Amino acid sequence: MMTLEKLREIKEKTRPILEDRLKKEGKTEIREDGSIVLKGDYYKKQVRIALRNCEIINPDSIDDYIALDGYSALGKVLFEMTPAEVIDVMMESNLRGRGGAGFPTGRKWNEAFKYDADKKYIICNADEGDPGAFMDRSILEGDPHSVLEGMAIAGYAVGADQGFIYVRAEYPLAVKTLKKAIEQAKEYGLLGKNIFGTDFSFDIELRLGAGAFVCGEGTALMESIEGKRGMPRVKIHRTAHKGLWGKPTIINNVETLANVPIIYQKGADWFRSIGTEKSPGTKVFALVGKVKESGLVEVPMGMTLREIVFDIGGGVADDRAIKAIQTGGPSGGCIPADLLDTPVDFESLAKIGSIMGSGGMVVMDETDCMVDIARFFLDFTVEESCGKCVPCREGTKRMLEILEKITEGNGEEGDIERLESLAETISSASLCGLGQTASNPVTSTLQYFRDEYIAHIRDKRCPAGSCQALLEYYITDACIGCTKCARNCPVSCISGKVKERHVIDTETCIKCGTCMEVCPVGAVITR
Amino acid sequence: MVQVTINGIKYEVEKDKTILQACREVGIEIPTLCHDERLAPYGACRMCLVEVEGGKNLVTSCTTKVRDGMVVYTNNPKVINARRDVLDLLLSNHPMECLTCEKSGNCKLQDYAYEYGLVDGTYEGEKRNKEIDDSNHFYYYDPNKCILCGLCVRVCDELQCTNAIGFEDRGFNTIVATPFNQGLEKSKCVSCGNCVSVCPVGALQPKTKVKFRYWETKKVRTTCSYCGVGCQMDLLVKGNQVVGVEPAFDGFNNGLLCVKGKFGYKFINHPDRLKKPLIKKDGEFVEATWEEAYRLIVSKIKETKENYGAEAFGGLTSARCTNEENYLFQKLFRAVIGTNNVDHCARL
Numbered sequence: 001m002m003t004l005e006k007l008r009e010i011k012e013k014t015r016p017i018l019e020d021r022l023k024k025e026g027k028t029e030i031r032e033d034g035s036i037v038l039k040g041d042y043y044k045k046q047v048r049i050a051l052r053n054c055e056i057i058n059p060d061s062i063d064d065y066i067a068l069d070g071y072s073a074l075g076k077v078l079f080e081m082t083p084a085e086v087i088d089v090m091m092e093s094n095l096r097g098r099g100g101a102g103f104p105t106g107r108k109w110n111e112a113f114k115y116d117a118d119k120k121y122i123i124c125n126a127d128e129g130d131p132g133a134f135m136d137r138s139i140l141e142g143d144p145h146s147v148l149e150g151m152a153i154a155g156y157a158v159g160a161d162q163g164f165i166y167v168r169a170e171y172p173l174a175v176k177t178l179k180k181a182i183e184q185a186k187e188y189g190l191l192g193k194n195i196f197g198t199d200f201s202f203d204i205e206l207r208l209g210a211g212a213f214v215c216g217e218g219t220a221l222m223e224s225i226e227g228k229r230g231m232p233r234v235k236i237h238r239t240a241h242k243g244l245w246g247k248p249t250i251i252n253n254v255e256t257l258a259n260v261p262i263i264y265q266k267g268a269d270w271f272r273s274i275g276t277e278k279s280p281g282t283k284v285f286a287l288v289g290k291v292k293e294s295g296l297v298e299v300p301m302g303m304t305l306r307e308i309v310f311d312i313g314g315g316v317a318d319d320r321a322i323k324a325i326q327t328g329g330p331s332g333g334c335i336p337a338d339l340l341d342t343p344v345d346f347e348s349l350a351k352i353g354s355i356m357g358s359g360g361m362v363v364m365d366e367t368d369c370m371v372d373i374a375r376f377f378l379d380f381t382v383e384e385s386c387g388k389c390v391p392c393r394e395g396t397k398r399m400l401e402i403l404e405k406i407t408e409g410n411g412e413e414g415d416i417e418r419l420e421s422l423a424e425t426i427s428s429a430s431l432c433g434l435g436q437t438a439s440n441p442v443t444s445t446l447q448y449f450r451d452e453y454i455a456h457i458r459d460k461r462c463p464a465g466s467c468q469a470l471l472e473y474y475i476t477d478a479c480i481g482c483t484k485c486a487r488n489c490p491v492s493c494i495s496g497k498v499k500e501r502h503v504i505d506t507e508t509c510i511k512c513g514t515c516m517e518v519c520p521v522g523a524v525i526t527r
Numbered sequence: 528m529v530q531v532t533i534n535g536i537k538y539e540v541e542k543d544k545t546i547l548q549a550c551r552e553v554g555i556e557i558p559t560l561c562h563d564e565r566l567a568p569y570g571a572c573r574m575c576l577v578e579v580e581g582g583k584n585l586v587t588s589c590t591t592k593v594r595d596g597m598v599v600y601t602n603n604p605k606v607i608n609a610r611r612d613v614l615d616l617l618l619s620n621h622p623m624e625c626l627t628c629e630k631s632g633n634c635k636l637q638d639y640a641y642e643y644g645l646v647d648g649t650y651e652g653e654k655r656n657k658e659i660d661d662s663n664h665f666y667y668y669d670p671n672k673c674i675l676c677g678l679c680v681r682v683c684d685e686l687q688c689t690n691a692i693g694f695e696d697r698g699f700n701t702i703v704a705t706p707f708n709q710g711l712e713k714s715k716c717v718s719c720g721n722c723v724s725v726c727p728v729g730a731l732q733p734k735t736k737v738k739f740r741y742w743e744t745k746k747v748r749t750t751c752s753y754c755g756v757g758c759q760m761d762l763l764v765k766g767n768q769v770v771g772v773e774p775a776f777d778g779f780n781n782g783l784l785c786v787k788g789k790f791g792y793k794f795i796n797h798p799d800r801l802k803k804p805l806i807k808k809d810g811e812f813v814e815a816t817w818e819e820a821y822r823l824i825v826s827k828i829k830e831t832k833e834n835y836g837a838e839a840f841g842g843l844t845s846a847r848c849t850n851e852e853n854y855l856f857q858k859l860f861r862a863v864i865g866t867n868n869v870d871h872c873a874r875l
């Protein structure tokens with residue numbers, strides 16, 4: 001059986017060993033307050049709370065986690081606090097859900113706490129379906145116990161004795177790491193019956209998802225755990241009252257749960273001192289796209305997009321001009337470069353037509369076509385719509401068809417209006433968040449980059465030079481008349497005499513790009 | 528009781544009702560394509576949208592409960608436009624075959640298209656193009672007419688409890704299918720036809736050889752004659768011919784039937800059907816009157832009882848008789864003929 005005494009012994013024994021190892025590796029530094037952080041410019045401006053242990057501890061070692069105060073919050077909560085007090089602290093901290101919607105975790109817990117039932121459940125949402133997102137995965141693979149501890153605390157708070165982690169099967173390492181972590185925690189008596197010798201029992205089981213994006217939606221996820229087809233339920237009851245198998249259920253995101261233990265270690269005031277008033281704490285982003293240093297960054301809420309891209313990410317790759325930042329994945333929007341000074345928090349992003357979402361952040365430069373970006377995300381949504389409700393099932397498909405038409409150069413007058421009308425119907429009439437947010441990539445690009453749509457539709461031109469169908473191959477007067485392009489063109493549509501400038505018959509050209517590749521003087525361009 | 532204001536008029540309604548239920552109770556029409564009072568709320572078709580004051584989005588009235596002080600609009604321009612847009616999307620992925628469709632005249636999609644003034648969907652693009660499953664003996668499924676309201680799937684699951692069908696694939700490609708898409712014939716389907724009875728469009732249709740239009744038929748309420756359960760049903764009668772059966776929703780069977788009641792009606796107009804008693808004369812059955820037939824039965828019973836005694840009789844009655852008829856039958860055997868040799872097919 002685990003006791004507070006034993007926990008301290010393990011910590012005291014393991015901490016020096018861990019520090020030794022870290023010193024040898026040289027990637028970290030130990031601060032005066034005893035906290036261990038990663039070294040380097042990339043990390044300088046970051047504040048790592050959810051990722052506090054990632055790349056520092058050995059994820060397969062529960063002792064490592066304990067060495068850095070792991071499970072001390074659970075001990076504190078069980079011995080010093082009533083469930084109501086645990087919830088009070090959570091409410092005070094104003095930790096908001098990191099899974100996308102930003103709902104206050106304390107309020108959610110309170111709903112389940114107040115609702116009387118013979119059985120309650122805690123679910124950790126580790127479905128992470130946004131393309132390009134990998135923050136939850138990094139936590140699960142790098143610091144699994146922080147999630148387990150967070151779940152156990154949630155369980156104690158609301159009166160649940162069973163937890164499920166719904167993790168996508170495409171994350172085999174996360175699954176393996178979690179399995180091991182659960183086993184170790186059970187062995188130590190930190191999960192299972194009578195934790196720390198108290199009468200609080202809490203067990204955690206894994207459930208593997210099959211990779212449907214919609215199964216990340218809370219109620220679809222519950223259907224899936226119940227063994228049914230993953231389709232969202234109607235919201236006639238709150239899941240905190242009637243969720244999994246009709247019982248009060250708390251569903252929290254991985255990153256949300258990873259924040260939980262440290263809030264009880266350091267207190268709600270400490271947590272509120274980081275970030276902004278309405279969005280306290282930090283957020284992990286997957287910074288990708290045309291940025292010099294891509295990767296996971298964890299920053300205090302309220303940091304501006306500019307700071308994230310330039311001070312942490314080192315600026316735009318190839319020193320091109322930044323055009324936009326896409327946040328929030330397929331449910332998010334494109335933020336134009338002139339709004340780079342927007343602070344990143346739930347409200348500010350929503351105000352400019354995007355969302356925080358789960359933390360995808362894609363940097364785009366002038367070669368990225370905004371219509372094509374919208375098409376890309378719509379393509380994803382159409383693929384992932386569950387097919388239950390009409391606006392999403394039928395409407396997103398029509399939106400995609402129009403976007404495809406536009407990027408292929410067949411856009412017509414009225415397409416923009418059709419897109420806007422569809423967006424309105426889909427977002428206001430869809431059943432779940434997937435449909436309700438599906439048109440954000442379209443509406444935000446229409447809001448900020450309407451000219452690009454118009455250029456595609458009226459002038460049959462792609463200003464970013466990215467839509468293949470709208471490109472025209474053209475030979476400039478740099479041409480030396482070597483005839484190489486004409487000899488290599490598969491459809492023989494280049495004419496010209498030796499040593500004279502050559503010309504492409506654009507009607508016949510199939511846009512294969514061969515001429516551009518073979519031209520020795522770079523005379524072939526696209527326009 | 529709570530007070531709600533619907534379209535400007537105040538009503539007192541029960542606390543646990545949905546907006547849809549409240550509206551229907553006070554006689555306000557709201558279009559629905561996926562709702563069925565017998566089933567759990569589902570919220571898929573989005574036709575029942577209404578506006579609730581103070582809300583960000585429109586809400587589906589079938590899945591939203593009334594609250595005290597709620598102000599609801601069921602037919603303002605915003606609501607009507609949203610419903611028309613939803614219908615437009617449905618019609619844009621629908622074969623417009625009303626002219627030859629068996630469901631015409633009894634189709635909710637057709638009715639709403641008429642009501643909301645839509646000739647066709649306005650979005651051109653891909654339409655669902657999947658194979659019809661006509662492997663079942665009694666009915667067929669045309670996925671291209673299916674609007675995926677899910678009523679069939681849920682009736683089969685929640686009421687019929689057979690779970691023969693479900694959804695396959697997702698998004699735009701979703702269809703109703705049997706496990707592993709093996710077809711209805713090879714599935715667990717018991718051909719009860721309860722899915723067919725709830726399909727709001729022509730996607731699930733009985734296989735009928737007789738051509739008829741709904742407006743040519745009249746409904747005749749009757750009791751199913753196949754078993755003692757006594758389900759209530761409406762015969763669809765065209766001229767003097769029964770062309771279909773629909774379950775009664777106001778009977779105790781609550782809109783359900785079994786395969787016999789739903790599909791086994793062709794005997795009614797069958798030429799071989801016995802309508803008069805037959806008596807064998809010189810090795811040939813010939814038509815007789817009931818008077819003649821009863822007389823013959825009575826004389827044979829008397830004769831047999833005199834010569835061989837009451838124990839020579841055995842009576843077997845049918846599950847198609849009602850309780851009362853069965854009671855009378857055993858009474859006849861025990862009290863009149865004088866034997867306990869009486870039994871019932873349901874025991875065999």
Ligand SMILES: Cc1cc2nc3c(=O)[nH]c(=O)nc-3n(C[C@H](O)[C@H](O)[C@H](O)COP(=O)(O)O)c2cc1C
Nearest residue numbers: 097098099125128129216217218252253256433434
């Ligand atoms: C289509 C869709 C997909 C979602 N996918 C995820 C996901 O992969 N992970 C996640 O944590 N939340 C996801 N969510 C949000 C969840 O519904 C839910 O709000 C969240 O798990 C609650 O946890 P939180 O309050 O801690 O954020 C998704 C929502 C929608 C509508």
Ligand code: SF4
Nearest residue numbers: 386388389392432435
């Ligand atoms: S909005 Fe899309 S994903 Fe959500 S229930 Fe409707 S069809 Fe399914």
Ligand code: SF4
Nearest residue numbers: 489509510512513515
């Ligand atoms: S792009 Fe291809 S087809 Fe067109 S001119 Fe060049 S080589 Fe010929």
Ligand code: SF4
Nearest residue numbers: 624625628631634729
């Ligand atoms: S199902 Fe209804 S709308 Fe469709 S073709 Fe048949 S009658 Fe017309």
Ligand code: SF4
Nearest residue numbers: 683716717719720722
């Ligand atoms: S006929 Fe009956 S058993 Fe067969 S699919 Fe329909 S409801 Fe289910």
Ligand code: SF4
Nearest residue numbers: 673674676677679726
């Ligand atoms: S077959 Fe009919 S009842 Fe079943 S989902 Fe399609 S439209 Fe609805």
Ligand code: SF4
Nearest residue numbers: 751753754758785788
């Ligand atoms: S045979 Fe079937 S439909 Fe007829 S009464 Fe019996 S159960 Fe009902």
Ligand code: FES
Nearest residue numbers: 570572573575589
């Ligand atoms: S009837 Fe309400 S959503 Fe279909």
